[in-house]
Structure formats: C-alpha cells, structure tokens
Amino acid sequence: MTEQMRYYSTNHRVPDVTLDRALLQGQAGDMGLFLPERFPPLTRDDLLGFVGRPYPEIAFEVLRRFTQGVFADDTLLELCRDAYDYDIPLECVTGRQHIMRLDQGPTASFKDFAARMMARWMSRLMEKEQGELVILTATSGDTGSAVAHAYHGARRVHVVVLFPVDEVSDRQRKQMTTLGGNVRVIGIEGKFDDGQAMVKRAFADPDLKNIRLTSANSINIGRLLPQAVYYVYAYVRLADVAEGEEVVFSIPSGNFGDMMGGTIARRMGLPIKRFVIATNANDEVPNFVRTGEYKTIVPSRVCISNAMNVGHPSNLARLIDMYGGHMDEKGNLIEKPDMDRLRRDIYSVSIDDDHTRQAIKDAYDKYGTVLEPHGAVGWAGLGRYIEDERESEDTLCISLETAHPAKFPEEIEAMIGIMPDTPPSLVGIEERAEQYPVMSTDYDAFRDLLLTHYST
Numbered sequence: 236m237t238e239q240m241r242y243y244s245t246n247h248r249v250p251d252v253t254l255d256r257a258l259l260q261g262q263a264g265d266m267g268l269f270l271p272e273r274f275p276p277l278t279r280d281d282l283l284g285f286v287g288r289p290y291p292e293i294a295f296e297v298l299r300r301f302t303q304g305v306f307a308d309d310t311l312l313e314l315c316r317d318a319y320d321y322d323i324p325l326e327c328v329t330g331r332q333h334i335m336r337l338d339q340g341p342t343a344s345f346k347d348f349a350a351r352m353m354a355r356w357m358s359r360l361m362e363k364e365q366g367e368l369v370i371l372t373a374t375s376g377d378t379g380s381a382v383a384h385a386y387h388g389a390r391r392v393h394v395v396v397l398f399p400v401d402e403v404s405d406r407q408r409k410q411m412t413t414l415g416g417n418v419r420v421i422g423i424e425g426k427f428d429d430g431q432a433m434v435k436r437a438f439a440d441p442d443l444k445n446i447r448l449t450s451a452n453s454i455n456i457g458r459l460l461p462q463a464v465y466y467v468y469a470y471v472r473l474a475d476v477a478e479g480e481e482v483v484f485s486i487p488s489g490n491f492g493d494m495m496g497g498t499i500a501r502r503m504g505l506p507i508k509r510f511v512i513a514t515n516a517n518d519e520v521p522n523f524v525r526t527g528e529y530k531t532i533v534p535s536r537v538c539i540s541n542a543m544n545v546g547h548p549s550n551l552a553r554l555i556d557m558y559g560g561h562m563d564e565k566g567n568l569i570e571k572p573d574m575d576r577l578r579r580d581i582y583s584v585s586i587d588d589d590h591t592r593q594a595i596k597d598a599y600d601k602y603g604t605v606l607e608p609h610g611a612v613g614w615a616g617l618g619r620y621i622e623d624e625r626e627s628e629d630t631l632c633i634s635l636e637t638a639h640p641a642k643f644p645e646e647i648e649a650m651i652g653i654m655p656d657t658p659p660s661l662v663g664i665e666e667r668a669e670q671y672p673v674m675s676t677d678y679d680a681f682r683d684l685l686l687t688h689y690s691t
C-alpha cells in the first residue's frame with residue numbers, strides 16, 4: 236500500500252485527512268482550508284528530466300507526488316492527457332521577459348487548468364464509491380463557465396450554477412447555458428451575492444442531507460494543486476535548468492489561488508527568485524505585505540480586471556499559514572507570519588485601471604503584444620518590480636496572461652484599435668441554443684428544485 240499524503244486544516248482543529256476526503260469536503264470542518272503536510276521535492280535532476288516533455292506528462296509527474304495512493308499512476312496519466320489537450324503558448328515579449336498564455340482552454344481562462352483536473356478527480360472518486368455528487372456554485376461570470384465546462388459530461392457528478400440574469404454578458408451566459416446534460420444553469424433575479432447566499436444556505440440545510448453537495452470554488456485544494464504545474468512547465472521550457480537558473484513570475488491576483496499554485500511549486504524546489512503579486516485597486520494584500528497590518532476592503536472596488544475584484548482573498552489564510560502565521564476564516568490575523576521571509580519571496584503591487592489601460596497600450600505599441608486587463612495588471616506589476624528592485628535585464632521573467640483578449644473586446648478596441656481574434660472555443664457560441672430557467676431569490680423554491688432533481 237502506497238503511503239498517502241495527509242492534508243491539514245489551517246485552523247488546526249480537525250484531524251488531518253487524505254486527498255479524497257479533502258477534495259469531496261472542500262472546506263475543513265473547522266472552517267479552515269486544507270494544505271498538504273509536506274511538499275515532495277522536485278530536484279534539479281527531476282526538472283532536467285522534464286525538459287522537452289509535453290504538458291500532460293509534466294502535470295502527471297508533479298501531481299502524482301500529491302495523489303499517490305488515491306489515484307493509480309496510469310489513471311492519473313490518462314486524466315492529465317484528457318484534461319490538457321490544448322496549447323500553453325510562451326511568448327517572448329522583449330529580452331528575457333515572457334508572457335505565458337493560460338487562455339487556450341475551453342472557456343479561455345486559466346481557471347480551466349484546475350477546474351478540468353478537479354472535475355476528473357471527483358468523478359473518479361464517485362465511480363469508486365458508486366455515489367452521486369452535486370456541485371453547487373454561484374457565479375458572477377467566469378468561474379461558473381469554467382466549472383460547468385470542466386464537469387460537463389463527467390459521470391456521477393451534476394453541476395448546478397446560479398448566475399445573476401442581469402449581470403453577466405451574453406457571451407458569459409451562453410458559455411454555460413448551451414451545455415445541457417449534467418449541467419443545470421439557473422438565472423437568478425438578483426445579484427451575485429443573492430445567488431451566493433442561496434448556495435450557502437443549501438450547504439447548511441438539513442432538508443437536503445440526502446443530497447451530497449459540494450463546492451468547486453478555489454477553497455478546494457483540488458483547485459490549487461493543478462495550478463502548480465504550469466510554473467514548472469514554463470520553467471523547464473525557458474530556463475537554463477542545468478545551471479539552476481532562477482526565475483521571476485508575475486501573477487495577476489484576486490483570490491490568490493493562482494499564486495498558491497506557484498507557492499506550492501516553489502516549496503517543492505522550483506528555483507523561483509521572486510513572485511510579483513499584482514492586484515488591481517483592491518490593494519489589501521500589497522498593503523499587508525508593506526505594513527504587516529491586514530484590512531479587508533468592503534465592498535470590493537470595481538475594476539476592469541473584474542475577475543480580480545476581491546476585497547478579501549479566500550486563499551490568503553493558506554499563504555499566511557505557509558509562512559508560519561495564522562488567519563482565521565473571517566480574515567482576522569491571529570498570528571503574524573514571518574514577514575521578512577514573505578517580503579524576500581514576494582513583491583506585491585497594486586495597479587489601478589488607468590495604469591492597466593496604459594499597460595495594454597504600451598505592450599501593443601512597443602512590442603505588438605495583445606494583453607487583456609488581467610494579464611495587463613501582471614505585466615504592469617512586472618515592470619514596476621524591475622524598476623523598483625533594479626532587477627537585471629538578464630533575469631528570466633514570466634508574466635501570466637490569465638484570460639483571452641477576445642473576452643474583453645470593448646476594452647481592447649478602445650485602447651489599441653483592434654478587435655482580438657476569437658479563439659476557436661468561443662466561435663459560434665452566440666448562435667447556439669440555450670436553455671435556463673429564471674428564478675426569484677426565494678430559497679424554498681430553490682430547495683424544492685434540488686429535491687426534485689437530485690434526491691436519492
């Protein structure tokens with residue numbers, strides 16, 4: 236029997252669990268977040284062995300270190316090949332500065348990477364247990380479509396997505412409502428927060444105890460582990476691996492799931508010199524890194540990089556824990572992390588909308604590179620870092636582009652006067668037939684719908 240990795244809660248009040256439990260539970264019983272008890276090493280020889288290999292194989296090598304004893308190697312490799320059947324372009328912008336485009340998946344957002352792997356993991360677990368699982372999620376746009384696509388067609392797993400009918404774009408809606416099958420999408424006559432409240436109530440509702448409900452948001456450890464992989468991939472593609480060259484990654488951040496993937500890769504031994512953590516005007520984390528004091532932003536500030544409009548990142552408790560501190564589920568800093576170490580590893584900067592727009596324009600005018608607002612926050616953050624810290628021109632730098640420019644055509648046309656090409660995954664979506672009921676925010680009606688369709 237292979238020894239299984241254990242996962243602990245950042246609140247440390249419940250026993251450790253194995254990966255299958257952590258995946259199906261989502262959040263720990265003490266409201267903490269799960270983290271692996273250790274970070275299995277990636278040695279320089281391991282990394283040398285990855286050079287030139289395709290993404291699915293590197294994903295397999297990285298992930299098997301966390302999934303041993305839960306998924307057989309041949310199963311995991313098959314899942315990786317199935318999930319990662321699209322490109323990950325690495326573009327040189329200038330000198331040693333690169334963009335990694337994580338936007339070629341079915342919903343043209345980096346969230347496809349984690350959602351697709353987590354969906355396959357959960358479906359396999361349900362087949363093993365001969366059970367049925369219902370994923371409940373409320374969305375303001377992008378998460379819902381990434382989750383719906385990832386689980387579409389997965390055996391023994393159903394998806395219910397609530398979205399505010401008046402607040403998502405036609406394209407965002409159609410990405411969810413044209414799927415059908417095991418994906419049920421419901422429009423809510425209300426706001427995102429109303430949908431979120433209905434989902435929360437359902438999780439706590441004793442009348443629904445015969446339905447196995449779980450969430451798919453980035454508090455689930457299954458949403459983080461797969462995000463460690465692309466840092467490793469980019470490194471072995473671009474760095475001088477034999478020399479152990481160090482790299483700087485710039486990450487446009489909202490809930491800090493993406494950056495947790497990077498932090499996991501670094502703890503495994505990937506030679507990361509510094510992370511640039513770039514936020515939009517929601518600057519609670521840059522302020523925290525600077526001052527050591529943490530204050531949430533309520534309500535969160537509205538910016539053009541709208542997937543990053545987060546006033547209190549749900550993964551911050553994990554980052555604090557990995558640096559020896561403790562933050563509870565409400566965002567209270569119970570014990571400060573090692574701030575010196577944190578600052579050595581992380582440079583954090585806030586980029587407002589004006590600077591985001593300017594970065595879109597500059598990247599295009601100077602280098603012919605097309606960025607959308609989230610990637611532009613990362614790119615602008617990298618520029619600030621290089622200037623502020625007088626980083627050498629010879630240092631390998633990689634900035635993450637997290638969405639496809641075609642998802643933000645108005646913003647891009649206004650800044651650089653071109654319409655970005657639509658990626659194949661989004662072509663023709665406007666014409667597809669869609670189906671979705673619209674409900675009020677009445678919880679009882681929602682409960683009845685769940686009972687009617689999913690009660691066993």
Ligand SMILES: *Cc1c(COP(=O)(O)O)cnc(C)c1O
Binds near residue numbers: 344609
């Ligand atoms: C979700 C999202 C982000 C932020 O990622 P986090 O993991 O929440 O920090 C950035 N860009 C895009 C396009 C996103 O959808």
